[in-house]
Structures are given as structure tokens and as C-alpha cells.
Amino acid sequence: MSAPNKSYDPVEVEALKPEVVEQARDEAIAAFAAAADLDELKQAKVAHTGDRSPLSLANREIGALPPQAKAAAGKLIGQARGAVNQALAKRQAELEAERDARVLVEEAVDVTLPFGRVPRGARHPLTTLAERIEDTFVAMGYQVASGPEVEAEWLNFDALNLHADHPARSMQDTFFVEAPDGSADSGMVLRTQTSPVQIRAMLAGEPPLYAVSPGRVYRTDELDATHTPVFRQVEAIAVDEGITFGHLKGTIEVLVEKLIGGGLELRWRPSYFPFTEPSAEIDLQCFVCRGASVGNPDRPCRTCSSEGWIELGGCGVVNPRVLVAAGIDPNRYSGFAFGLGLERILMNRHNVADMRDMVEGDVRFTLPFGMEI
């Protein structure tokens, strides 16, 4: 390195000659452009912008120039270095983009690989179906009520207008709980219906009462494709001033529309239940064949057994005797009640052919139903 020399003529310094600077600049730019990858570019960078590069060396000479020459030389070198750095940055960006593109290609995977590292669970469709029905009623302003499965006979039968010798009491094949003396006279049964929950709800307070009660019930049927001794019902009850059979129809129509879909006809068949009067069985038009299978052997329908109708459940206007037993003034209040079998709804709504699938707990049956139905 030369010491500052006031008498020094810039023209005399070889490295600061414009043509030399320009050449160094052009060589640097050419070297960058020629670099095939980031490593070569790094080498070119050291060679052309490093401490020992011609432009760096030339730059050092400026310090030794007389003050009046410094500005011009500085400008000359500065411009050259600016152009070189710009070319370097440009090439750097180009090569990095090339490298990134290459790496991303190399890192590509087969995204169709199956992945089951975290196993999925599922809730039973009867549980989620009950919840769906509950939600429909809750949205209408009902409360959800529940009660014990081993229930007092008084609540399961007597309070529901089924006295001890009532023929309907033998219709329902009841599991009786053993009494302390070993007899059947414990006064307790496995509830045959969720109706005792309605009595409990009525006993709990004054109307208005709007309640829905899903739950397990029991009858002494052997398990087969269409029967199970343990099954689920959902019952709803409304007790208020001025409740009519028409209100019952309206409510069930809403439920069916929410649960199964609109546009299906309902058939109301007079029937007999001790706890309601008038009583009705509700049939839903078969949503698969819409009745086209009836009397038509060429188009049999498995869903409705070619009957055209699917039995939904029973309903009616609460018998005033039931209100009396529950301490409700039948002259002021009236009510309606209805009950649906969940297994049958699940079979129809989800094409389940065999009741046993709902009972046996095979995970292959339950998994597809997921968390909600």
C-alpha cells in the first residue's frame, strides 16, 4: 500500500485507469454470469469482490491520491463496484431460486401414502341419534328428562293407567325384579317404556311441562334381526293449558321433517294405549319406495316390506287419569305424549338391516358413524 502523496498524479496509477477499472468490472460480471452454481459464484465473489480482487486493490489506491483526484477516482471505482455487486446479487438470487426449485423437487413425497398414526374413535349411532332428537326438542323449548331403568311398577304401569289386571300389562313382556322374599312382588321392574320418566317429570312440578326423555327400555324378547330385549325409546310429553291432538300432530311433523326429511306423508292410525286417549300409531310413508312397492311384486321394497309405510311409534292425548295420578288438574291442563323406537329409526334412516349389529359392539359397524349422526 502506498502512502498518501500529494504530488501523485492519478493518471500515473495503473490500477485506477478507467479502462483497467472497466475491464475488472466486466471480468467480474462475466465471471458471475458464468458461475453454474452457488459454489462457483462464491469463488467468483471472492475473486472479484474479495480483499485481493482488482477493484478492492484499486480502491485502496484512492487513499494515496491527492485530494483533488480522490473524488473522481472514488466515483469511478464506486460505480464499478456497484455494478459488480448488483450483478452478484442478481446471479445469487437466480442460483438460489434454481437451487430451491431443485431441492423442493427432491423433497417431494407421495402424499397418497395412507396415514393412520392416530386411530379414530366413534360414538354409538343410537347415542348420537338420541342426541339429535334431543336437540330438535331442545330447540323447540323442551327440557331433557331422565329416570331410572329399574323402576317402580307404580310408575311403569299403575300411574300410566295400567292397573294390575289390565290386559295391556301382559302384552308387554316385562322383566320383573326379584323381591326380598324371592317372589316377583318387589314392586319393581326393568322399565318397559320411558313413560315413567314422564310421570316423574309431571310429579316434579306444575305445568307447563315440555320434556323429552330418551333411554334404554327392556322387554323379554329374544335377540334376532328385528328384536332386542334391550332397546331405546325417545318419549316426549307436553302438558299445558289447551294442548290438543292437533298440537301433537304439528310437533311430530316438525320432528319427522328435521329427522328424516320433508315431503313425506304421515298416517295416523287410531290405536290403544292406556296412558293416552285418543291414541294413535304414526306411520311414515316409506321414503325409499314412497308406496310404489305396495301390491307390486316387481318392485319389492326391503325398507317397508312392501307395506308402503314404516311404523314410527305411538302417541296420543294424555289420559286425564294419568294427569290425576301425577297431581295435575285435568280440568285446567291437558297434554300429549309420544314415543319412538330409536332402533327402528336408525334401521330406516341409515339402512341397517340387522338389529344385532347395533347390539354386538363390532367396531366395524360403529366407526363409520363418527361423532354425530
Add this chain to the structure above:
Amino acid sequence: MRVPLSWLREYVDLPAGETGRDVAARLVRAGLEVETVEQLGTDIKGPLVVGEVLSIDELSGFKKPIRHCFVNVGSANGTGEPQEIVCGATNFQVGDKVVVILPGGVLPGPFPISARQTYGHTSAGMICSARELGMGDDHNGIIVLPPEYEPGTDAIELLQLVDEVLDIAVTPDRGYCLSMRGVAREAAAAYGLPLADPALLDVPPANSYGYLVKVADPVGCDRFVARTVTGVNPAAQSPIWLQRRLQKSGIRPISLAVDITNYVMLEVGQPLHAYDRERVDGPIQVRRAAEGETLTTLDGVKRKLSAEDLLICDNSGPIGLAGVMGGATTEILDPVTDPETGVVTGTTEIIVEAAHFEPVAIARAAKRHKLPSEASKRFERGVDPEAARAAAQRAVDLLVLIAGGTAEAGVTDIAAPHPVRTISIDAGLPDRVAGAEYGRETVTRRLQEVGCTVVGADVLEVTPPSWRPDLTDPYDLVEEVVRLEGYDNVPARMPTTPPGRGLSEAQRFHRRVGVALAGAGYVEINAYPFVGEAAFDGLGLDADDARRRVVKLVNPLNDAEPALRTTLLPGLLGALRRNVGRGNTDLALFETGTVFLPKAERKVAPRLPVDRRPTEEQLAELNAALPDQPRRVAVALTGERLPSGWWGKGAPSGWADAIEAARTVAAAAGVELTVRQAQYAPWHPGRCAELLVGDEVVGHAGELHPRVIKAMHLPERTSAMELDLDLVFEDGRRVSGPPVSAYPVATQDVALIVDAGVHAADVESALREGAGELLESLRLFDVFTGEQAGAGKKSLAYTLRFRATDRTLTADEASAARESAVAVAAERTGAVLRGA
């Protein structure tokens, strides 16, 4: 009740084109449950004709008797020549009239008939049995017709083979529909047509010279009509029309007298009984049984009678279980033909009983003796007491007409006085109940249609007909009006409900538990709650384990499982085993449901009154008798919890997963669960955790005992958890949002050596306590035993994260907190810093 359409038309002039399905649809809308409409005879194609057997040639040399016959079929075969037929039946003779199907005809099957060579002869047709014609499967022999039919007569019409039968499931309130009369009444109302009532007969008045009957129990028997017929021809048989109507109604023809009583029962709904008068000893008495009496009913079973049983007796003692089944000693004799003379002997004098018994007495007797009969079914549901005289008359008429008998002039009719039942009903009640506008005129007209007498204007005084004992209060009448007006015609409306309260906290919690477990990979099952001793033995429960105290059923489906579960595990593990058996080997199952725990002192739940609200004390007594029915959750796991795959190794399920499931449930409840080492069946004694909320044990979890796994045929290392949801749930819980500090965290690791028997939970709680408020979190990241830890020791390595809410912690502060944590752990658990 099976109702042949052809028979129904006898009482209601239904439009000619109405099919069984049309009629069924109308009846269904009126409230009769028509289960099926059976098409009879649609699978038979003629020519099916009457034939007269001209000759029989018994062929020999075959394994079974074979007859080569010539049968006169009139001109039905087109030639008038005798028809050559080979037949395998032998119950007919030359001269008998039989039913012949000719070539070209088709029998049900379908079996097309054609002329063919068989047993060395031509057989051009077939002589038919009742079974082959689909008339009933009780007779294998061929049909021998009464002699009066001409050969060549069309037998399809003669045997009334083509018909439709409506099968109706009659609800308990509509006993009157267990008769053609009752169903016809409904059909007449449904079509708006008049009814030809078969019970409208001329009946002579009661007199004093009928068969002597004494009714000692006028409550149990409020009506007893007896008629006698003499000179009955024992050889007389039921005519075809009568047999066919019985067959189509599902009743097997037996003998003329029995067939007639059955026929009249079907027709008017009044069960009848026929006695052989010569076998009845003296006057008939109706009374309750004495303890120890016996009766052999006509099914041949000797029955021990109860003092509640209502009996028909004569001087010899019981001769019938009233309203249920007659006795063997006085039944009509089967006719016997003397092989020498051909003379038929049998019953020639008959007493016809048409009585009315109290429904409850009959229901109980039928139940007690397990003898549900056609008669008891009707009496239980209520028989029209006013139909007794007509029914007896109808039976007498048929015996006279068909059996050539003579009706005796004596008419016994003992009737207890019946109060007239009148119901007052506000004429507007049907409108108010239905939410429709019928008006008084419609109400009155509809009630009259069902047979009621109606007087009054705003308040109607209604007298129901004798055949409707079910009509007892105004709502019964409302139902009649609304159903006949049509349920479909009631306008649908929505009630105005008050604002809802939504789901309760407990209900939300129960849903959350299911969602949380399913989200953690568990699949929900619903097992039956029935268990037996074997289940408890399989779980290895001690003889005095509380879970062996069960609620028992009197009538279990399976005698080996007579009790209700006290734990969810048997059902859940059963489902697990079933899945494994089906090849589902990696399983995580859960169930929520109630268990049934008997009260310490077993009581009987009282039968409370129904005419008023029970008192709070009564309800409390009732509830106190019920077993406790807490809601539980249980899980069971086997196989891989996290599957292995191309991504690497998975993880087997184990005791820790089972405990973690409990934590998942506790998190759903928002409570803190603590875990304590325990020993409790059916868990592995070294791998069982007691689960606590506060100081209360809420359940257990861990790996099952190897003995249990073996006994229950479960996969090795099966794990399970069960806890009580009611104990875990706390109502009204609210999370307080924690302060979130933005200052930097200071992380410190500690590795502690403790005795192998020291519980990690104790070390952790000591560390937490010692670390104080600055500790943000603590995580056990490594556990190991072995040489490096030292014999009988284990190493526990923790990461402690410290953070203050108001400042950046200095290194000294963090270290001080760490040292304090270690000091407490050392003091409580003997922990030593590794390398120290």
C-alpha cells in the same frame, strides 16, 4: 282375528269391486290394526271338479299302497268318459265323492298337472287332499265330500278356495272386534253402510224348565244361558261352508258340535261351551274352587285349582274352568263307527252354555294355568253380555239344522242385574281435545254409529252399547268421535312453548365424555346389562366382594344371567372379546351406562294410589326401594394403541392408556384426578391405579390380572378403566382464565434418583410444592432403571419451566426455585440429584 272377506260381506253390503286391501285401508284408518291381507286360492287353476270314484284297483309290488282308479268327472274332461287316475292315498272307497284336478290345472307350489305314465298306468289328473289345495295342513288324507254333489261340479267354488282374509291384531280395548259382528260394525261405520247384525235373532224368553243352573258367584258370573238340544245325529258332519269358514279363520274343524260353538263364537263373539248332557251329573253350578280341588281339562292336563278359579261344576265336582277351558269328563264324544254294523254312536244330547264371566277372573285364571284360549282371550277383553241369548240360540239353530236335533223348550237365563252405565260428556269436549271443529251434531251422530244412545244438548247423556265395556268415561267417547272423523283430518298446529332451558350441566357433561373418548380414539359400545355368577368369577371377585350383591330378575332371558350388572366390565370385555374373535385386534372401546346396586336394606316398592297424587312421603318410600343406579364409564384396550406403519413404530396399549382415559374423562368434567397405586380386582396387583377426585375414590384403571385375562379368554395385557361419572361430575364449575405471562421462560432440568418403590406422583407433587409459584409447568421426560441408576433405584428426569408474571427471572431466581424443588423432593421421597 282372521276375517274372511266373503264372510264379512254377509253382514255389510260392501261395494262389489272392493278388494281386501281396500277394506283393510278403511279399517286401518278407523283404528283396526290389519296386519296382513292374505290372498287365498290365487295359486290354484282348474279344472278342479267333483269326482265319483267308480273303481279301485289296489296295485301290488310297490313299497307303498298304490291305487289305480277310474273316476267319473261328468263332462269336465270333455269326453264324459271315466278319468284314469293313480293315487297314493287310501282313505276313500268306491262311490265316494272326491276332488279331482284334471290335466291343465295347477296346484299351489306351483304344480302343473298333466297326464303321465306312473306305476305302469296312465294317470290323468290327481285326487286332492286338503293340504294340496292349501285349505289347511291338518289333513293328509284326500278330501271325501258329502254325497250330494254332482260329478263335474266346479270344486274351486264349492270349496270356496278363492277368498281374501284380513288378519287383524285386536287391541285390548276392542274386544268386540274379536268377532265378525264387531269387525262388520266397524266396516259398516267406515263405509257408511247398514249392518246386518247376526245377534239380532228371535229368542224365546227364559222359563223355569230349562236345564237347572245355580250361580253361586254372581260377581264372577253375571250371566248364564243354557239351552238343550236332543236327538243330535252323532254321524252328522260339519258342512263344507262351515268348515271352510273355520279354516280361513284359523280354527281347525273337529266335530260338528265343537265346530258350531266355535263358529258362533267367531260370528257374535260369545264363547260357548257344549256339554254331553248324558255325562253331566245333575244341576250345573258356578262357584269358586275350593283349595285342593283338581280338574282335568279337555287337553288332558290335570290341573290343581286355586281358590280364585271360577268353576263350572256338577254333582261330581268341577267340569270346567269357567271361560277358559272345559273339562274332559263332560266333553262331546268323538263319534265311533261300529265296523260291523256301520252304526255311529256318540253324543246325542247337548247342553249349550253361553255365559258371561268377569274379565279379571278369567284373565287371572288363564295366566295362572298358562291356558290362553280363544274363549279366555275374549272374556278378558270383555264380551257383550247381551249377546249370550242370541249366541245360544244361533248354536241351537245350527244343531237343529245340520245335526237334525230338536231344540228343547226350556230356556235357562240367569242374569245378575246390570246397572245402566251413562256417561255425561260436554258436547264440546271432542273439539277441545282434538283441536278441531266437529260440532254437537257430528258428535252425536258418531256416538250413535258405535251403538250409543245419546240424549241432551250441551251436555250429552250417553249410554254405551252392551258390547263396549271399554267405554267408561268422556275421553273414551272423545276417542270414538275423533277416530271416526279421521285423525288425518285433525289440523296440525304447534304449541307455544315457554323459553327452554337447554341441556343441563350434567347432560352436557355426559355428551362431553362421549365426545372426548371418541376423540381419543375409543369406540362406543352398548352391552346388555345382564350378568351371572360366571361373570364375577371371571373377574376374580372375592366371595364377599360388594359387586356380587346384585339386583336379580325373576324371569331372565337366560337363567345363567339372572342379575343386573354392578360393573360395566363384563359386557365391555365381552364386546372386546367378540371383536378380537372377528379379527379386530387393535381395540379401544368404551361404554357409558348405569349399574344397579341394591340398597343395603332391600324393600318392596309400594303400590300407590292412582286416583290422586301420592304424597311426598309415599314417593320417597317408593324411590328408597329402588336400587342405586349410578352412571359409569368404562374403557377396555388391547393391541396397538398407536399403529405401526411406514412412518415408524407405533405403541402397544397398556395400563397407562387406561389411566389416561380416566384423565380424559376428568378433563371433560373439569376436575383434577389423582392416581394412587392400589390392588383391586380384576386388575393386575402391580398395575392397578385407584382414581380419586379429592379424597373420594371414583374408579380404577390399569392392566387386567393375568388370571382374569386367561379366565375370560382375553388378549394378553388387556387394560381397562371404570369410573363413576356421577362422582366425577361437579355442577356449576367454571374455569377462571389463568394469567398468561409474556416474560421469558427459564427452563431447568433435574434428574433424580429415587428408590424403585417411590411413586412418580409423590415425587412430582413434592417438586411442585418445592418449586413454588414460579413453576409454570413440570414434565417428566425420562424414566429409567438399571446400572446407571443403581440397584433398586430408578431415575426420573424432569423439565421444570419457571416464569414470573411481572418480570424476567434471573438465573439465580430460577436456580433457587429448582433447588427448593429438589430439596422438598429429597425430604419427602429420598430423592437424590443424579451425579450429585
